[in-house]
Amino acid sequence: MSVARQSLMDRYRRYLPVSDATPSLTLGEGSTPLVAVPRLGKRFGVPGLHVKVEGQNPTGSFKDRGMVVAVAKALEGGARAIICASTGNTSASAAAYGAAAGLETIVVLPAGKIATGKLLQALVAGARVVAVQGNFDAALRVVRELAADERHPVTLVNSVNPFRLEGQKTAAFEVCDDLGRAPDILAIPVGNAGNISAYWNGFREYRAAGLIPDLPAMWGFQAAGAAPIVLGHPVAEPDTIATAIRIGDPASWDKAVAARDESGGRIEAVTDAEIVAAYRDLARDEGIFCEPSSAAGLAGVRKLAEAGAVPAGAIVVCVLTGNGLKDPATAESVIDAVMDAGISAAEVQEVLGW
Ligand code: F0G
Numbered sequence: 001m002s003v004a005r006q007s008l009m010d011r012y013r014r015y016l017p018v019s020d021a022t023p024s025l026t027l028g029e030g031s032t033p034l035v036a037v038p039r040l041g042k043r044f045g046v047p048g049l050h051v052k053v054e055g056q057n058p059t060g061s062f063k064d065r066g067m068v069v070a071v072a073k074a075l076e077g078g079a080r081a082i083i084c085a086s087t088g089n090t091s092a093s094a095a096a097y098g099a100a101a102g103l104e105t106i107v108v109l110p111a112g113k114i115a116t117g118k119l120l121q122a123l124v125a126g127a128r129v130v131a132v133q134g135n136f137d138a139a140l141r142v143v144r145e146l147a148a149d150e151r152h153p154v155t156l157v158n159s160v161n162p163f164r165l166e167g168q169k170t171a172a173f174e175v176c177d178d179l180g181r182a183p184d185i186l187a188i189p190v191g192n193a194g195n196i197s198a199y200w201n202g203f204r205e206y207r208a209a210g211l212i213p214d215l216p217a218m219w220g221f222q223a224a225g226a227a228p229i230v231l232g233h234p235v236a237e238p239d240t241i242a243t244a245i246r247i248g249d250p251a252s253w254d255k256a257v258a259a260r261d262e263s264g265g266r267i268e269a270v271t272d273a274e275i276v277a278a279y280r281d282l283a284r285d286e287g288i289f290c291e292p293s294s295a296a297g298l299a300g301v302r303k304l305a306e307a308g309a310v311p312a313g314a315i316v317v318c319v320l321t322g323n324g325l326k327d328p329a330t331a332e333s334v335i336d337a338v339m340d341a342g343i344s345a346a347e348v349q350e351v352l353g354w
Contacts, residue, residue, distance in 0.1 A: 005031065008068055012170045015205060016069060017163065025072040025101055027058035029065055030170055034178040034317065039285040044302045048315040050183070051282070051298075052175055055290055055323030059121060062195060062321050063093035065171060066164030071097040073163045074155040079103060081154040083147055085139035087191065087244045088118030089322055094157050095125035106154065108132055108139045108146075113243050115291070117326035135238060136192075137249045159194030160251050168195055172202025175317055182206070182216045183317040185310065187297035190220040190229065190267060191245035193256035195321065200259035216317075218265035220256060221300035223293075227269040229256060241272040241330060244293035244322060266304075274299040279324075280334045289324030289331075 007026035009018050033053045041049030054062035067090075074082055081104040084094045091107035091114075098105030107122050111131035122129050132139050140158060147156035159165060176182050182203055188196050196218060206212045222230055226238030226246050235248035250256065260267050279295035282288050297318040304310055324331060339351040 008065055008167065008170055009072065012173055015170070015173065017166055018069070018072065021076055022072050023075045023101075025068055025075070025097065027064065027068070027096060027100060029057050029068050031174065032056045032171075034175060035286070035288065037282070037286045037288070040282055040298075043281060043285060045305045046301060046310050046314070046316055048184075048313060049301070050179075050315070050317045051286075051288060052171060052317055052319045053288060053290075054171065054319060054321050055294070059089070059092045059096045060117075060323035060326055061089040061093065062168060062171060062319070063089045064097070066159065066167035066194075066198070067093040067097045067157065069167035070155075070157045070161050070163040071101050071103065074103065074157070075101050077155070079153070079155040081106065082157045083108070083143050083154045084157045085109070085136060085143045086114075086158075087136050087246060088114040088326070089244060090158065091127065091129070092118045092121035092125075092326075095122040095127035098127065099125045104128070106130070108143050110135050110139055110246075113246060115243055115327035116329065121326075136247050137234075140192075140251065158251070159192055165194055165198040165201065168198035169202030169205065171319070172199045173206060176203070176206050176212050179315065179317075181315075182212045182214055184216060184314040185219055185301070185316045186216040186319070187219040187221065187301045187316060188319040189242070189245050189293050189296035189321055190222050190256060191226075191247045191250065191293070193220075193229065193250035193252035195319070196220045196259050197252045197255035199319070200255075200263065215263055218259045218263040219297070219300060219304070220260060220265070220267040221270050221296040222267065223275065223296060224269040224271045229253060229267050230269045240275075242275055242293035242296060243327075244291065245296065268300055268304070270296050270299040270303060274303060276330070276334060278302060279330075282320075283324070288320065290320040291322040291324050291327050292330045294320040294322050
């Protein structure tokens with residue numbers, strides 16, 4: 001357990017459903033950097049562009065914020081085991097926090113559609129991993145059914161567990177604490193639609209507490225091949241390179257639509273090509289390596305800025321939900337080849353064209 005830095009549950013204790021009866025638990029989640037990205041902002045025509053680097057959480061994604069609360073509450077309630085469906089990050093986080101809490105962890109995943117790093121994280125942490133022949137939506141139906149079976153008591157830690165969204169809303173608090181206000185626009189990828197809902201809750205709570213005067217417009221972005229909210233109906237066979245958000249029937253659909261409408265925001269689609277371009281430009285302009293799904297918000301802001309929809313001078317925060325190291329296969333598709341050379345300085349100079 002990390003002791004030198006304040007845990008997420010301690011930092012935002014007064015806003016979280018935790019009490020003295022809740023076991024303390026932390027792997028060092030939260031307090032992630034909000035980074036100004038002026039070079040990318042110039043490229044996009046959005047000088048006030050910032051990114052919230054959630055890939056710096058302990059298991060490399062924002063999921064740790066909600067998982068620490070969900071697992072602590074499961075422990076408080078006497079649970080022995082946790083279960084989730086996942087496109088990868090939830091399972092990596094559940095496995096880590098489950099291990100730290102001494103709980104058995106079971107994860108159910110869509111076969112063949114999980115980025116390598118995420119799968120390895122769950123397995124190394126000792127989770128029992130089951131791959132099913134279906135997509136995330138089918139896997140979520142399976143774990144909901146399993147969690148309802150009283151013969152095998154197990155706590156469901158997907159974002160339908162309300163403690164997950166409670167923990168995740170702390171990212172909105174941090175954005176406001178760092179900016180001294182809410183951004184004008186909060187741009188975020190949308191998959192199962194929990195995170196956009198959690199951020200909206202966080203901003204509203206901070207305003208109710210008198211800590212910020214204004215709320216941001218919530219801009220959510222789905223991948224074009226997995227855009228049920230944009231289309232207005234579930235997608236039976238969602239398909240995108242952004243496997244983390246390859247979801248056709250989001251559990252928090254209604255909450256995301258409410259966040260969009262109450263904030264005067266929008267939920268739109270971005271293509272895989274737009275996602276990958278934003279992912280690569282972020283790394284090359286700013287040195288920040290996010291996972292492809294994470295770049296959906298950036299891709300959306302670029303597209304809408306080109307369409308003239310970003311007001312001049314707007315402070316825009318894009319949430320980078322996960323770390324690029326999780327998905328080496330997509331990285332390989334955008335990189336230049338390594339240059340081979342002999343062992344001498346002259347031979348290295350030759351390949352460098354010096
Ligand atoms: N970005 C990343 C990297 C994700 O892993 C997810 C969701 C999202 C964005 C979308 O967030 O679902 O709250 O709208 N991943 C889940 C998982 C589904 O199983 O890891 P959301």
